[in-house]
Amino acid sequence: MDSAELDPYDHGFQWDPYPYYRRLREQDPVYFNRQRGFWLLTKWADVHQAFRDFKTFASAGAVALEADAVDKFPYPMFISTDPPDHSRVRRLFAPLFTPEKMKVLEDYTRRRTREFLKPHLSSGRLDFVGDLAARIPMDVLAVLLKIPATDQDNVRGWADDLIAREDKQHDVSPRNVAGYMGLAAYFEQHVATHLSMSMDGSLLGALIRAETEAVMSHAEVIGALILFAIAGNETTTKTMGNLALRLWQHPEQRRWLVDDPSLIPQAVEELLRFDGSSQIIVRIVAQDIEMRGKQLKKGQRVGLCIVSAGRDEEKFPNAETFDIRRGSREHMAFGHGTHACLGAALARLEIRVVFEEILRLMPDYQIEESGLQLAHNPNVRGYSRLPIQF
Numbered sequence: 179m180d181s182a183e184l185d186p187y188d189h190g191f192q193w194d195p196y197p198y199y200r201r202l203r204e205q206d207p208v209y210f211n212r213q214r215g216f217w218l219l220t221k222w223a224d225v226h227q228a229f230r231d232f233k234t235f236a237s238a239g240a241v242a243l244e245a246d247a248v249d250k251f252p253y254p255m256f257i258s259t260d261p262p263d264h265s266r267v268r269r270l271f272a273p274l275f276t277p278e279k280m281k282v283l284e285d286y287t288r289r290r291t292r293e294f295l296k297p298h299l300s301s302g303r304l305d306f307v308g309d310l311a312a313r314i315p316m317d318v319l320a321v322l323l324k325i326p327a328t329d330q331d332n333v334r335g336w337a338d339d340l341i342a343r344e345d346k347q348h349d350v351s352p353r354n355v356a357g358y359m360g361l362a363a364y365f366e367q368h369v370a371t372h373l374s375m376s377m378d379g380s381l382l383g384a385l386i387r388a389e390t391e392a393v394m395s396h397a398e399v400i401g402a403l404i405l406f407a408i409a410g411n412e413t414t415t416k417t418m419g420n421l422a423l424r425l426w427q428h429p430e431q432r433r434w435l436v437d438d439p440s441l442i443p444q445a446v447e448e449l450l451r452f453d454g455s456s457q458i459i460v461r462i463v464a465q466d467i468e469m470r471g472k473q474l475k476k477g478q479r480v481g482l483c484i485v486s487a488g489r490d491e492e493k494f495p496n497a498e499t500f501d502i503r504r505g506s507r508e509h510m511a512f513g514h515g516t517h518a519c520l521g522a523a524l525a526r527l528e529i530r531v532v533f534e535e536i537l538r539l540m541p542d543y544q545i546e547e548s549g550l551q552l553a554h555n556p557n558v559r560g561y562s563r564l565p566i567q568f
Contacts, residue, residue: 184211184218186243186458186481186556189345193552195457195559199486200498208472214348216243216479217472218458222490222510224469225482228461229514232260235461235480237517242350243460243481243556250350251358253401257409257517264516267398270388274381277523283318287531290317295539304540306564311418312411314528319410322381323403324372329364336360337407338562341555358404365403369396381406406521414525416455416553416560418532423564424449424500425533426545431502436541439534444505446529451488451509452500455560458483459513484510485559540568 184198185191191198202209202220209218219225228235238260241247256267273279294313298304316334319325325333339357368382375383385402388394394402425432425445435441458481463474474480488509489497512519519525536543543566551563 184209185214185346186218187343187346187348189552189554192554192556192559196486196489196498199483199489202483203486203490208470208474210472214243215245216481217463217474218481218483219469220483220486220490222487222493225484225487225510226514227469228480228482229510229517232516234463234465234467235482236260236464237264237461238464240460240462240479243458243479244348244350245479246350250355253362253397253404254395255401255405256398257405261516267388267394267402268520270384270393271381271520274384275520275523277527280523280527283321283524284527284531286321287314287318287528288535290314291532291535295535299539302568304543304566304568306422306545306566307415307419307561308563310532310536311415311422311564314418314532315411315414315525318524318528319406322410323368323406324375324380324382325368333361333364333407334411336364337411338553340408341412341553341558343554343556345554361404361407362400365400365407368403369399409519410521410524412558413455414528416558417449417525418529419561419564420453420455420559421445421449421529421533422536422543422566423545423550423561424453426543426566428500428502431500432537432541434502435533436537439537441502442530442533442537443526445502445533446526447505447507447509448500448502450511451494451504451506452485453559454485454488454509454511455558456511457485457559458557460557481556482510484513540566543568 207221336357461480463478512522546565549565553562
Protein backbone atom coordinates (compact mmCIF):
# COMPACT_ATOMS: atom_id res chain seq x y z
CA MET A 179 0.00 0.00 0.00
CA ASP A 180 1.32 3.43 -0.96
CA SER A 181 1.85 5.52 2.16
CA ALA A 182 0.07 8.45 0.49
CA GLU A 183 -3.20 6.49 0.37
CA LEU A 184 -4.25 7.23 3.93
CA ASP A 185 -4.29 10.79 5.20
CA PRO A 186 -6.12 11.28 8.55
CA TYR A 187 -6.36 14.99 7.71
CA ASP A 188 -8.40 14.39 4.56
CA HIS A 189 -12.03 15.38 5.15
CA GLY A 190 -13.18 12.55 2.91
CA PHE A 191 -11.40 10.08 5.16
CA GLN A 192 -12.94 11.65 8.27
CA TRP A 193 -16.50 11.24 7.00
CA ASP A 194 -16.04 7.46 6.90
CA PRO A 195 -12.61 6.23 8.04
CA TYR A 196 -13.67 2.65 8.67
CA PRO A 197 -13.07 1.13 5.21
CA TYR A 198 -9.57 2.64 5.29
CA TYR A 199 -8.91 1.20 8.75
CA ARG A 200 -10.17 -2.21 7.65
CA ARG A 201 -7.83 -2.19 4.66
CA LEU A 202 -4.88 -1.30 6.88
CA ARG A 203 -5.73 -4.04 9.39
CA GLU A 204 -5.77 -6.54 6.54
CA GLN A 205 -2.81 -5.31 4.47
CA ASP A 206 -0.56 -3.00 6.49
CA PRO A 207 -1.48 -2.91 10.20
CA VAL A 208 1.73 -1.12 11.22
CA TYR A 209 1.50 1.66 8.68
CA PHE A 210 3.99 4.46 8.00
CA ASN A 211 2.92 7.66 6.29
CA ARG A 212 6.16 8.74 4.66
CA GLN A 213 4.84 12.12 3.60
CA ARG A 214 4.09 13.15 7.18
CA GLY A 215 6.48 10.94 9.10
CA PHE A 216 4.13 9.15 11.49
CA TRP A 217 2.99 5.58 12.10
CA LEU A 218 -0.56 4.29 12.57
CA LEU A 219 -1.34 1.12 14.54
CA THR A 220 -4.72 -0.35 13.64
CA LYS A 221 -4.89 -3.83 15.25
CA TRP A 222 -6.26 -4.38 18.75
CA ALA A 223 -3.21 -6.31 19.97
CA ASP A 224 -0.75 -3.65 18.77
CA VAL A 225 -2.73 -0.73 20.21
CA HIS A 226 -3.11 -2.61 23.49
CA GLN A 227 0.64 -3.26 23.61
CA ALA A 228 1.41 0.41 22.97
CA PHE A 229 -0.92 1.55 25.74
CA ARG A 230 0.68 -0.83 28.22
CA ASP A 231 4.31 -0.16 27.28
CA PHE A 232 4.69 3.52 28.15
CA LYS A 233 8.47 3.17 28.29
CA THR A 234 8.52 2.44 24.54
CA PHE A 235 5.42 4.37 23.49
CA ALA A 236 5.78 7.56 25.50
CA SER A 237 3.22 10.27 26.08
CA ALA A 238 5.79 12.99 26.78
CA GLY A 239 5.73 15.35 23.81
CA ALA A 240 2.82 13.48 22.19
CA VAL A 241 0.45 16.43 21.94
CA ALA A 242 -0.93 15.68 18.45
CA LEU A 243 0.01 14.14 15.12
CA GLU A 244 1.08 17.59 13.93
CA ALA A 245 4.83 17.94 14.37
CA ASP A 246 4.54 21.60 15.38
CA ALA A 247 1.94 21.11 18.12
CA VAL A 248 4.45 20.91 20.98
CA ASP A 249 5.88 24.33 20.20
CA LYS A 250 2.54 26.04 19.57
CA PHE A 251 0.70 24.61 22.61
CA PRO A 252 3.04 25.58 25.46
CA TYR A 253 1.10 24.68 28.62
CA PRO A 254 1.87 21.11 29.75
CA MET A 255 -1.06 18.69 29.93
CA PHE A 256 -0.63 15.78 32.28
CA ILE A 257 -1.84 13.29 29.65
CA SER A 258 1.27 14.26 27.68
CA THR A 259 3.59 13.12 30.47
CA ASP A 260 4.82 9.74 31.71
CA PRO A 261 5.44 8.34 35.20
CA PRO A 262 6.52 9.61 37.63
CA ASP A 263 5.21 13.05 36.57
CA HIS A 264 1.97 11.60 35.25
CA SER A 265 1.46 9.57 38.42
CA ARG A 266 2.07 12.63 40.61
CA VAL A 267 -0.76 14.57 38.96
CA ARG A 268 -3.08 11.63 38.39
CA ARG A 269 -3.08 10.80 42.10
CA LEU A 270 -4.58 14.23 42.77
CA PHE A 271 -7.52 13.76 40.43
CA ALA A 272 -8.31 10.05 40.61
CA PRO A 273 -10.27 10.26 43.90
CA LEU A 274 -12.45 13.01 42.42
CA PHE A 275 -13.51 10.97 39.37
CA THR A 276 -14.61 7.64 40.84
CA PRO A 277 -18.06 6.33 39.79
CA GLU A 278 -19.26 6.99 43.33
CA LYS A 279 -18.14 10.63 43.20
CA MET A 280 -19.68 11.11 39.76
CA LYS A 281 -23.00 9.60 40.86
CA VAL A 282 -23.85 12.78 42.75
CA LEU A 283 -23.99 14.60 39.40
CA GLU A 284 -26.71 12.34 37.96
CA ASP A 285 -29.72 14.29 39.23
CA TYR A 286 -28.18 17.55 38.06
CA THR A 287 -27.41 16.10 34.62
CA ARG A 288 -30.96 14.82 34.25
CA ARG A 289 -32.51 18.12 35.31
CA ARG A 290 -30.35 20.11 32.93
CA THR A 291 -31.07 17.67 30.08
CA ARG A 292 -34.80 18.21 30.56
CA GLU A 293 -34.33 21.98 30.74
CA PHE A 294 -32.34 22.03 27.48
CA LEU A 295 -34.98 19.87 25.75
CA LYS A 296 -38.09 21.67 27.01
CA PRO A 297 -38.02 24.68 24.62
CA HIS A 298 -37.97 22.33 21.62
CA LEU A 299 -40.70 19.87 22.57
CA SER A 300 -43.55 21.87 21.07
CA SER A 301 -41.80 22.42 17.74
CA GLY A 302 -40.78 18.81 17.19
CA ARG A 303 -37.37 19.91 15.90
CA LEU A 304 -33.97 19.94 17.56
CA ASP A 305 -30.30 20.19 16.67
CA PHE A 306 -29.22 17.26 18.79
CA VAL A 307 -25.65 18.57 19.00
CA GLY A 308 -26.08 22.33 19.18
CA ASP A 309 -29.13 22.32 21.44
CA LEU A 310 -28.22 19.43 23.73
CA ALA A 311 -25.10 17.28 23.25
CA ALA A 312 -22.73 20.27 23.11
CA ARG A 313 -24.35 21.84 26.17
CA ILE A 314 -24.64 19.05 28.73
CA PRO A 315 -20.90 18.14 29.05
CA MET A 316 -19.94 21.81 29.21
CA ASP A 317 -22.65 22.51 31.78
CA VAL A 318 -21.57 19.65 34.03
CA LEU A 319 -17.91 20.57 33.62
CA ALA A 320 -18.83 24.11 34.66
CA VAL A 321 -20.07 22.76 37.98
CA LEU A 322 -16.74 21.07 38.62
CA LEU A 323 -14.67 24.06 37.51
CA LYS A 324 -16.96 26.89 38.70
CA ILE A 325 -17.38 28.30 35.19
CA PRO A 326 -20.30 30.79 35.11
CA ALA A 327 -23.13 30.15 32.67
CA THR A 328 -22.26 33.42 30.91
CA ASP A 329 -18.78 32.07 30.06
CA GLN A 330 -19.69 28.58 28.85
CA ASP A 331 -20.30 29.46 25.20
CA ASN A 332 -16.91 31.18 25.01
CA VAL A 333 -15.08 28.23 26.56
CA ARG A 334 -16.84 25.80 24.25
CA GLY A 335 -16.10 28.05 21.25
CA TRP A 336 -12.38 28.18 22.04
CA ALA A 337 -12.33 24.38 22.39
CA ASP A 338 -14.07 24.04 19.01
CA ASP A 339 -11.51 26.36 17.42
CA LEU A 340 -8.66 24.41 18.95
CA ILE A 341 -9.67 21.08 17.42
CA ALA A 342 -11.02 22.31 14.05
CA ARG A 343 -8.98 21.27 11.00
CA GLU A 344 -9.40 22.38 7.41
CA ASP A 345 -9.23 19.79 4.63
CA LYS A 346 -5.70 18.36 4.46
CA GLN A 347 -4.45 20.82 7.08
CA HIS A 348 -1.30 19.11 8.36
CA ASP A 349 0.02 21.84 10.65
CA VAL A 350 -1.46 23.76 13.55
CA SER A 351 -3.34 26.78 12.18
CA PRO A 352 -3.71 30.32 13.58
CA ARG A 353 -7.31 29.42 14.45
CA ASN A 354 -6.14 26.42 16.48
CA VAL A 355 -3.56 28.53 18.31
CA ALA A 356 -6.12 31.28 18.98
CA GLY A 357 -8.51 28.72 20.48
CA TYR A 358 -5.78 27.31 22.68
CA MET A 359 -4.56 30.71 23.85
CA GLY A 360 -8.15 31.85 24.41
CA LEU A 361 -8.63 28.96 26.82
CA ALA A 362 -5.27 29.67 28.45
CA ALA A 363 -6.02 33.36 28.99
CA TYR A 364 -9.47 32.58 30.36
CA PHE A 365 -8.20 30.01 32.83
CA GLU A 366 -5.32 32.26 33.92
CA GLN A 367 -7.90 34.83 34.98
CA HIS A 368 -10.26 32.18 36.33
CA VAL A 369 -7.62 30.78 38.67
CA ALA A 370 -6.59 34.25 39.83
CA THR A 371 -10.22 35.03 40.66
CA HIS A 372 -10.73 31.84 42.68
CA LEU A 373 -7.52 31.57 44.69
CA SER A 374 -9.52 31.57 47.92
CA MET A 375 -11.29 28.34 46.88
CA SER A 376 -8.34 26.04 47.49
CA MET A 377 -10.15 24.12 50.24
CA ASP A 378 -13.71 23.92 48.87
CA GLY A 379 -13.45 20.31 47.63
CA SER A 380 -14.21 21.04 43.97
CA LEU A 381 -12.01 20.05 41.04
CA LEU A 382 -11.01 23.69 40.62
CA GLY A 383 -10.20 23.87 44.31
CA ALA A 384 -8.05 20.76 44.08
CA LEU A 385 -6.05 22.32 41.24
CA ILE A 386 -5.52 25.58 43.09
CA ARG A 387 -4.52 23.71 46.23
CA ALA A 388 -2.06 21.59 44.23
CA GLU A 389 -0.32 24.74 43.03
CA THR A 390 -0.37 26.30 46.50
CA GLU A 391 1.24 23.17 47.96
CA ALA A 392 3.78 22.98 45.09
CA VAL A 393 2.48 19.62 43.91
CA MET A 394 1.79 21.15 40.48
CA SER A 395 3.34 24.14 38.78
CA HIS A 396 1.16 27.03 37.69
CA ALA A 397 1.67 26.07 34.04
CA GLU A 398 0.57 22.50 34.80
CA VAL A 399 -2.62 23.82 36.45
CA ILE A 400 -3.52 25.89 33.40
CA GLY A 401 -2.67 22.97 31.12
CA ALA A 402 -4.95 20.69 33.15
CA LEU A 403 -7.82 23.17 32.86
CA ILE A 404 -7.34 23.38 29.09
CA LEU A 405 -7.36 19.58 28.95
CA PHE A 406 -10.58 19.33 30.95
CA ALA A 407 -12.22 21.88 28.65
CA ILE A 408 -11.36 19.70 25.64
CA ALA A 409 -11.59 16.14 26.93
CA GLY A 410 -14.51 16.83 29.25
CA ASN A 411 -16.46 18.54 26.52
CA GLU A 412 -15.59 17.70 22.92
CA THR A 413 -15.25 13.93 23.14
CA THR A 414 -18.48 13.37 25.11
CA THR A 415 -20.42 15.71 22.85
CA LYS A 416 -19.27 13.86 19.76
CA THR A 417 -19.96 10.45 21.30
CA MET A 418 -23.56 11.46 22.04
CA GLY A 419 -24.08 12.58 18.46
CA ASN A 420 -22.55 9.40 17.07
CA LEU A 421 -24.85 7.28 19.24
CA ALA A 422 -27.92 9.26 18.16
CA LEU A 423 -27.00 8.60 14.52
CA ARG A 424 -26.28 4.89 14.96
CA LEU A 425 -29.53 4.26 16.84
CA TRP A 426 -31.45 6.03 14.07
CA GLN A 427 -29.70 3.80 11.53
CA HIS A 428 -30.71 0.73 13.58
CA PRO A 429 -34.33 1.39 14.57
CA GLU A 430 -34.91 -2.13 15.86
CA GLN A 431 -32.08 -1.70 18.36
CA ARG A 432 -33.38 1.73 19.33
CA ARG A 433 -36.74 0.08 20.07
CA TRP A 434 -35.00 -2.40 22.37
CA LEU A 435 -33.71 0.56 24.39
CA VAL A 436 -37.10 2.27 24.46
CA ASP A 437 -38.68 -0.93 25.75
CA ASP A 438 -35.85 -1.62 28.21
CA PRO A 439 -33.79 1.46 29.19
CA SER A 440 -31.56 -0.73 31.38
CA LEU A 441 -29.83 -1.73 28.11
CA ILE A 442 -28.62 1.82 27.46
CA PRO A 443 -25.23 1.29 29.18
CA GLN A 444 -24.60 -1.64 26.83
CA ALA A 445 -25.48 0.57 23.87
CA VAL A 446 -22.99 3.17 25.09
CA GLU A 447 -20.21 0.57 25.26
CA GLU A 448 -21.01 -0.72 21.79
CA LEU A 449 -20.97 2.79 20.35
CA LEU A 450 -17.60 3.46 22.00
CA ARG A 451 -16.23 0.31 20.38
CA PHE A 452 -17.86 0.81 16.99
CA ASP A 453 -17.85 4.58 16.43
CA GLY A 454 -16.28 6.28 19.44
CA SER A 455 -15.37 9.93 19.12
CA SER A 456 -11.72 9.45 20.15
CA GLN A 457 -10.24 8.00 16.99
CA ILE A 458 -6.49 8.42 17.32
CA ILE A 459 -4.34 8.89 20.43
CA VAL A 460 -0.74 9.90 19.83
CA ARG A 461 2.47 8.50 21.30
CA ILE A 462 6.20 9.09 20.69
CA VAL A 463 8.56 6.16 20.15
CA ALA A 464 10.95 6.39 23.11
CA GLN A 465 13.20 3.52 22.04
CA ASP A 466 13.56 1.60 18.78
CA ILE A 467 11.13 -1.30 18.44
CA GLU A 468 10.14 -3.82 15.78
CA MET A 469 6.43 -4.51 15.21
CA ARG A 470 5.21 -6.95 12.55
CA GLY A 471 8.52 -6.66 10.73
CA LYS A 472 8.55 -2.84 10.72
CA GLN A 473 11.25 -0.78 12.45
CA LEU A 474 9.84 2.07 14.53
CA LYS A 475 12.60 4.53 15.39
CA LYS A 476 13.10 6.63 18.51
CA GLY A 477 11.44 10.04 18.18
CA GLN A 478 8.84 9.06 15.60
CA ARG A 479 5.15 9.82 16.21
CA VAL A 480 2.64 6.98 16.43
CA GLY A 481 -1.15 7.20 16.13
CA LEU A 482 -3.00 4.54 18.13
CA CYS A 483 -6.18 4.02 16.09
CA ILE A 484 -8.44 2.96 18.91
CA VAL A 485 -11.73 2.63 17.03
CA SER A 486 -9.97 0.61 14.35
CA ALA A 487 -8.76 -1.64 17.18
CA GLY A 488 -12.38 -1.91 18.33
CA ARG A 489 -13.33 -3.22 14.89
CA ASP A 490 -10.60 -5.86 14.77
CA GLU A 491 -12.21 -9.20 13.84
CA GLU A 492 -9.47 -11.09 15.66
CA LYS A 493 -10.71 -9.55 18.91
CA PHE A 494 -14.43 -8.96 18.32
CA PRO A 495 -16.49 -11.43 16.25
CA ASN A 496 -18.61 -9.67 13.62
CA ALA A 497 -16.73 -6.52 14.57
CA GLU A 498 -18.14 -4.43 11.70
CA THR A 499 -21.68 -5.03 12.94
CA PHE A 500 -23.25 -2.59 15.40
CA ASP A 501 -24.99 -4.67 18.07
CA ILE A 502 -25.91 -3.09 21.40
CA ARG A 503 -26.33 -6.54 22.98
CA ARG A 504 -22.57 -7.01 22.74
CA GLY A 505 -21.85 -4.44 25.47
CA SER A 506 -18.14 -5.23 25.58
CA ARG A 507 -15.83 -3.00 27.61
CA GLU A 508 -12.71 -4.45 26.03
CA HIS A 509 -12.61 -1.53 23.64
CA MET A 510 -10.00 1.14 24.35
CA ALA A 511 -12.17 4.20 23.76
CA PHE A 512 -10.98 5.61 27.08
CA GLY A 513 -7.40 4.53 26.60
CA HIS A 514 -5.88 1.77 28.68
CA GLY A 515 -3.36 1.23 31.44
CA THR A 516 -1.47 4.10 33.03
CA HIS A 517 -3.20 6.73 30.92
CA ALA A 518 -6.77 5.40 31.06
CA CYS A 519 -9.20 8.33 30.95
CA LEU A 520 -10.04 9.72 34.38
CA GLY A 521 -13.36 11.07 33.16
CA ALA A 522 -14.72 7.76 31.84
CA ALA A 523 -17.30 7.36 34.61
CA LEU A 524 -18.58 10.90 34.11
CA ALA A 525 -18.82 10.50 30.34
CA ARG A 526 -20.74 7.23 30.70
CA LEU A 527 -23.12 8.84 33.17
CA GLU A 528 -23.80 11.86 30.96
CA ILE A 529 -24.43 9.78 27.84
CA ARG A 530 -26.69 7.33 29.68
CA VAL A 531 -28.81 10.06 31.24
CA VAL A 532 -29.17 11.99 27.98
CA PHE A 533 -30.40 8.91 26.13
CA GLU A 534 -32.72 7.88 28.92
CA GLU A 535 -34.42 11.24 28.44
CA ILE A 536 -34.24 11.33 24.63
CA LEU A 537 -35.73 7.86 24.24
CA ARG A 538 -38.45 8.65 26.78
CA LEU A 539 -39.51 11.94 25.16
CA MET A 540 -38.82 11.31 21.46
CA PRO A 541 -38.41 7.55 20.93
CA ASP A 542 -38.97 7.69 17.16
CA TYR A 543 -36.85 10.72 16.28
CA GLN A 544 -35.74 11.03 12.67
CA ILE A 545 -32.45 12.59 11.51
CA GLU A 546 -32.35 15.04 8.62
CA GLU A 547 -29.32 13.62 6.84
CA SER A 548 -28.95 16.63 4.55
CA GLY A 549 -28.28 18.81 7.59
CA LEU A 550 -25.46 16.72 9.06
CA GLN A 551 -22.20 18.61 9.57
CA LEU A 552 -19.01 16.88 10.65
CA ALA A 553 -16.55 18.54 13.04
CA HIS A 554 -13.33 17.83 11.19
CA ASN A 555 -10.36 16.58 13.21
CA PRO A 556 -8.11 13.52 12.75
CA ASN A 557 -8.22 12.62 16.44
CA VAL A 558 -11.83 13.35 17.42
CA ARG A 559 -14.67 12.33 15.11
CA GLY A 560 -18.27 13.49 15.45
CA TYR A 561 -20.85 15.99 14.31
CA SER A 562 -21.14 19.72 14.87
CA ARG A 563 -24.74 19.71 13.65
CA LEU A 564 -27.24 16.85 13.79
CA PRO A 565 -30.83 18.03 13.12
CA ILE A 566 -33.67 15.76 14.22
CA GLN A 567 -37.46 15.75 13.96
CA PHE A 568 -39.75 14.02 16.43
